[in-house]
Amino acid sequence: MITFQRVFKRYPNGREALAEVSFDLASGEMAFLTGHSGAGKSTVLKLIALLERPTRGQVIVNNRNTASVGSGAIPAFRRQVGMVFQDHKLLADRPIYDNVALPLVIAGVTRRELDKRVRAALDQVGLLGKETSFPLELSAGEQQRVGIARAVISKPPVLIADEPTGNLDPDLALEVMNLFKRLNDVGVTVMVATHDVHLIDRFGVRRIHIEHGQLAGFPPDVAA
Amino acid sequence: MSRPNPAKVAYASGRRSPLAALSTWVERHVQSLVSSLGKLVRQPFASALTIGVIGLGLALPACLHLVVVNASAVTAGIEKTVQLSVYLKQPMTAEQARKVRQGIDARDDVLDAQLVTPAEGLKEFEEMSGFGEALKALDDNPLPYAITIRPAPLFDSPEAIESLSDELETLPEVEIVQVDTEWVRRLDAILGALEQVVLLAAGLLGLGVVVIVGNTIRLDINGRREEIEVIKLVGGSNAFVRRPFLYSGTWYGLGGGLLAWILVSAAVGFLAGPIEKVASLYASSFRLQGLDPDGILALVAGGALLGWVGSWVTATYHLRRIEPRA
Structure with a gap:
């Protein structure tokens, strides 16, 4: 690979x-x-x-x-290629949902599928329910998991x-x-x-x- | 691990139909459109400043254009009463003068020709000029025979009148031909030149709008550098990153165009009253013309187009230079 x-x-x-x-x-x-x-x-x-x-x-x-x-x-x-960074590289002015959804928005995924997959990705990293939070409201570990969710959401x-x-x-x-x-x-x-x-x-x-x-x-x- | 691995759920594959792709594309554009408008609204002062400058830049050539349009409307009414005065050589008998008049009157391009004898001419001059007393001091009447001509309706273009005048001047009995409405043609020429000035001003100020929007977008791009890098890191193309900036630029231009329309309408409304007053004093039914629907469309759509061009040029240039450094 x-x-x-x-x-x-x-x-x-x-x-x-x-x-x-x-x-x-x-x-x-x-x-x-x-x-x-x-x-x-x-x-x-x-x-x-x-x-x-x-x-x-x-x-x-x-x-x-x-x-x-x-x-x-x-x-x-x-x-x-999914990428995860030491400093997360999240967009501080966008909620977690938007951060995680970004690769799919770029790829042009429909709204309904977007919802489903953002949920699945957040569930995967144990952050379901944090969609509307902003990155700086989360702990460092949680921010890193948001970064991982974003990296894997487009499979x-x-x-x-x-x-x-x-x-x-x-x-x-x-x-x-x-x-x-x-x-x-x-x-x-x-x-x-x-x-x-x-x-x-x-x-x-x-x-x-x-x-x-x-x-x-x-x-x-x-x-x- | 008792709980199912959610990774497996997330990695279940999905298929997309062309219709779904199209609706997604539309959805993304609508989203960009709305969110870029939201960005402008969230920084009202900066946006108002940019839109204000664009509006003024567009209003200026639009106002100049209206000046030309209205001045042309004024002279268009005058041009129909064009007149030529033919002064005959001296000495000349009444019989000779009548023959010349008949000759001219018979021409196709002449509606009618009237003979003005030296005595009639002098009387008219006395009445019109207010020099009556002074003229009475003259021993002889110094005026020649004159013929006033109205050209036929089909021959009242400046070119036709010029050729008529040239031909009359070659007659042996004719001293000089005067086109009484020469000043109309001069004014027309000036208006023609002014129209060029309007085009030039519109071109320069349009370029100014492109530069203003470009500069605003450049600042915007610099302020969002980090965001742009992250989007590129996760696979956003230049076109994807550029889209919101194109919408912002188009909004600026559209706002500027609408503002220009308002400014021009306000100026016309402000001047309409006083100008009608002047016109009524001259017994004219002249009314100040505002922008017609085509002009409004050109102003607003042109503004939006210039905004789009300005943001496209800047965004294309600057976004290529921002590469993620991870």
């Missing part, structure tokens, strides 16, 4: 973020993307969501080589998350991670960038570890 073939990424400012990164994440698979801050985790996710393009090498997502996606086709491509085959538990205390972090696991159980390919050792140990899923822009073996403290 997600394939990196000898991907090399250098930013315009000269920083080399990734060098010769290759991995393959099968459809329905879940993986943690680990590594220190600045190791290149975010770059991997940005390449998957076409927020950046590789300098060299191939990135293939959902059987589509991102090099073949022109700038006009990027929006449609992104609708196939993307791929879900990526960048440090989704970075701002959460351990209990909430566990709750959010359980949510990703449940989504993976119904067939969504999930990739979560995190450095939360606790969670990595707890969930027995695959790990892709990056050090200085390259795939590396797991550091002993985590692997133990």
Whole structure:
């Protein structure tokens, strides 16, 4: 579902973020993307969501080589990739309903189906009944779950998350991670960038570890 | 886990028919239309300022246009009584003068020609000019024979009168031909030039409206940068992000057009009374004309169109430059 073939990424400012990164994440698979801050985790996710393009090498997502996606086709491509962010990226001046419904509104779903699916997505993250609240009225954990509901509402085959538990205390972090696991159980390919050792140990899923822009073996403290 | 996994429910697939897609499309546009109007209403001062500037910008060429229309209406009445005066060479006998008159009168393009003898001319001049006493001091009558001509109705266009005048001037007995309503043609020419000025002003001020709307939309886009980035992150296309801005721009233009209509109508209403008073003093039934339905439509629809163009240009340019940085 997600394939990196000898991907090399250098930013315009000269920083080399990734060098010769290759991995393959099968459809329905879940993986943690680990590594220190600045190791290149975010770059991997940005390449998957076409927020950046590789300098060299191939990135293939959902059987589509991102090099073949022109700038006009990027929006449609992104609708196939659900994204969750550490800072939620919710629209503060819109109620939860509108925030969650946004991808469907973009996709042009009828009002009736919109209602049904917003409810289903909110139910999924345990926030049914919060439709009319505004993001800042919710706790950090709840906001993150709204972000997840928004990411999955258009049923993307791929879900990526960048440090989704970075701002959460351990209990909430566990709750959010359980949510990703449940989504993976119904067939969504999930990739979560995190450095939360606790969670990595707890969930027995695959790990892709990056050090200085390259795939590396797991550091002993985590692997133990 | 005892409770069913709601993820499975959410991932149940859905199908869309073309009709449903169309109704969704209409629904989205209606929603954009209403919500963009709501945004304008929520910031009344800023919106009123923008609409006010647009309204003034559109009202100015509309008023100039009405000036030309009304001035043309005034001269249109005068042009029908066009007259030529033909002055004959001196010396000339009464017999010769009558022959010339007959010749002119027989022309197809002349309705009638009247001979004015030097004595009649002098009498008329005395009455009209108020120089009666001074003229009595003259020994001889210095006036020549004159013939006043009214052109035939089909030949009263400025071109026809000019060719008539040119032909009469080639007659050996004719000294000079004067078109008494020359000033009407001059006024027409001035009005024609003014019409060009109106077009130019309308063009420049229309461009001004595009720039004003564009600038307002640009500020709006900058203020909603974060929102735009988030929408693009979750797969919103440039067209999707642009739509509400296009509606805002069109609302601004439409509001400006309506305001211009109100301003022009108010100006016409304000001036109608005094101008009718002036007209009645000249025994004229002239009435100040306001905008006709076509003109109103052009003003309002033109305003909306300019607003749309202004927002389209700006939104297309600026939204492409906003890319999510996640």
